Amino acid sequence: MRARRGRKWVRLGKRIASHVVLIVACAFALFPIYFIVITSFSTLPVASITAQVLIPKMSQLSLASYHAILYSQSPSFVSLLGNSVIFAGSAALIGLLLAAFTGFALSKFNFPGRRTFVYFILLISLFPSFVLILPFYLEFAKLGLIDSYLGLIIPYSAGAVVFSGILVKNYMDSIPDDIEEAALVDGLSRTQAFFRVLLPLCYPVLGLAAFLAFVGPYTDYALAHVFLTSSDKWTLALGLYNVANTDTGQSNYGLVTAFAIVMSIPIVAFYMAFQRYIIGGLTLGAVRG
Amino acid sequence: MADLRDQTLSFRLRREWPAYVYLLPTTLVLLFLNAYPVAYTIYISTTDFGTGGKGSLLSYHYIGLSNYVYALTTGLSTTTALIENSFFWAAGSVALFLLIGLGLATVLNQEIRGKTVYRTIILLPWAMPAFITILIWANMWGYSYGIINGVLNSVGIRSVDWLQHTDTAWAALFITNVWLSFPFYTVVFVATMQAIPRDLYEAASIDGASGFSQFFRITLPYLRPTIVFVGLMGFLFTFNNFYPIYLITSGGPGISTQIFITESYNQAFGSLGATPAFSTAALYSVIDFVIIITITVVVIWRTDLTRNWLK
Numbered sequence: 093m094r095a096r097r098g099r100k101w102v103r104l105g106k107r108i109a110s111h112v113v114l115i116v117a118c119a120f121a122l123f124p125i126y127f128i129v130i131t132s133f134s135t136l137p138v139a140s141i142t143a144q145v146l147i148p149k150m151s152q153l154s155l156a157s158y159h160a161i162l163y164s165q166s167p168s169f170v171s172l173l174g175n176s177v178i179f180a181g182s183a184a185l186i187g188l189l190l191a192a193f194t195g196f197a198l199s200k201f202n203f204p205g206r207r208t209f210v211y212f213i214l215l216i217s218l219f220p221s222f223v224l225i226l227p228f229y230l231e232f233a234k235l236g237l238i239d240s241y242l243g244l245i246i247p248y249s250a251g252a253v254v255f256s257g258i259l260v261k262n263y264m265d266s267i268p269d270d271i272e273e274a275a276l277v278d279g280l281s282r283t284q285a286f287f288r289v290l291l292p293l294c295y296p297v298l299g300l301a302a303f304l305a306f307v308g309p310y311t312d313y314a315l316a317h318v319f320l321t322s323s324d325k326w327t328l329a330l331g332l333y334n335v336a337n338t339d340t341g342q343s344n345y346g347l348v349t350a351f352a353i354v355m356s357i358p359i360v361a362f363y364m365a366f367q368r369y370i371i372g373g374l375t376l377g378a379v380r381g
Numbered sequence: 382m383a384d385l386r387d388q389t390l391s392f393r394l395r396r397e398w399p400a401y402v403y404l405l406p407t408t409l410v411l412l413f414l415n416a417y418p419v420a421y422t423i424y425i426s427t428t429d430f431g432t433g434g435k436g437s438l439l440s441y442h443y444i445g446l447s448n449y450v451y452a453l454t455t456g457l458s459t460t461t462a463l464i465e466n467s468f469f470w471a472a473g474s475v476a477l478f479l480l481i482g483l484g485l486a487t488v489l490n491q492e493i494r495g496k497t498v499y500r501t502i503i504l505l506p507w508a509m510p511a512f513i514t515i516l517i518w519a520n521m522w523g524y525s526y527g528i529i530n531g532v533l534n535s536v537g538i539r540s541v542d543w544l545q546h547t548d549t550a551w552a553a554l555f556i557t558n559v560w561l562s563f564p565f566y567t568v569v570f571v572a573t574m575q576a577i578p579r580d581l582y583e584a585a586s587i588d589g590a591s592g593f594s595q596f597f598r599i600t601l602p603y604l605r606p607t608i609v610f611v612g613l614m615g616f617l618f619t620f621n622n623f624y625p626i627y628l629i630t631s632g633g634p635g636i637s638t639q640i641f642i643t644e645s646y647n648q649a650f651g652s653l654g655a656t657p658a659f660s661t662a663a664l665y666s667v668i669d670f671v672i673i674i675t676i677t678v679v680v681i682w683r684t685d686l687t688r689n690w691l692k
Binding site for chain 1: 565
């Protein structure tokens, strides 16, 4: 009897401990996000960033920072957003096409040299991308592509190609060969079968590939900082960096956080909506279940 | 279509040739935007580009392995510091990711009320674009205006000059990095744990195995392939994770938190006006690449990581 009651207490203790651990983890996860959100609505001057900013009075809340970000920035927010969409959108479109072709070839063909090709692209993809900025810069300077749209779209397009290609391959592996064979029996060529039958079945993974190819350029600072000299071609990432790092050493937290929120919203929404799928994709099928 | 494997090369070529057409665009992209730049970087590392002191930036010469000799003699202390920092940064981060991820996953894998809510909140940091949140963290660690010192002050602790001391600078980097990555590791481990057959645990319970020994005898062996995979990927990624170091400490104080990738970027594009030391930047890039390749080849050779990609 006593032993059973003892076990009950142990189980209760365990449950409480579990909740404590999870609450601490959630507090840690939420703290910076809470700070960003609350500060973006705050009217407190920069110098008084103390803990009191975290528990604001209603009268200290306003949309002034958002108004300032959207209407009185130079270059304007619309211009930054437009450039980001041009760069990241083009990269996503090209990256998507490359990933679809690569995935198809690797999944549905047993061509001589397949294994060598996979090792080749894995090896290539190991070279850290930040290191490529230097050769890109030197080469593109010779070609006169610095500070042009094309000059940045080209390296961006290559960014996710290996990763997305393998992502699409893994997805296509799960589509039975019978489906393609049935299309061939119906008189379609292999290319027609690919475009009309196989690709429509791959929309989810293609969406993910396009998204991943979009996020990289959308949040790239290192390459854009080197390549874009005139501010009318600046992207959101450069704009945010500029707001966050003023020469006086004290940034305007209201502006930084409001900018960060507006810039994050589309990405966060996508991640949260497709989290299961993205996590599965990111581990390249190494994690089952 | 594995049955084709036995057939002759010419038969396979006749049937499978369209694959080469589909792979052509990607191959071209990889050759021109990866392979060629890599080769070009290796070449630059054997020149005096930007470090020759010849006056004009565009007149540079092949100087063989002189840069490498320099890195191992006069510049040895910098090279050693970069190697140590890069490994410390990557290995330390991955150890924290794995420990915290496994711990939280074990807790989350129980029958516990509010599981979905906890899971959703824990995932939030991972959904925010890293560049943006790192920039915010960089401001949060500030001495005079950072919110972290603000919170410490409000509970009576004096402000810490986080980024001016090596120990606290590393602490700031690791805490930020854990915040960025622990959601992903936790969720991956939860997903893997859920695939472990329930009856294994039931059988173990009947045999009287404690929760502790169940974890080490069942859960951990089952998770091993996942741990190796995400551990390696995490290591390779963190070894070259540019933004946390660049935005938070800029490698400081001094070069005490500098890693290869950030030092390389600084040498090439660091200070406006100064002569960019392209050859030094290339040198550090090549050393970085050689280390990464070596680790990857060894791990792939000793494990069966690539089976999912090649089947």
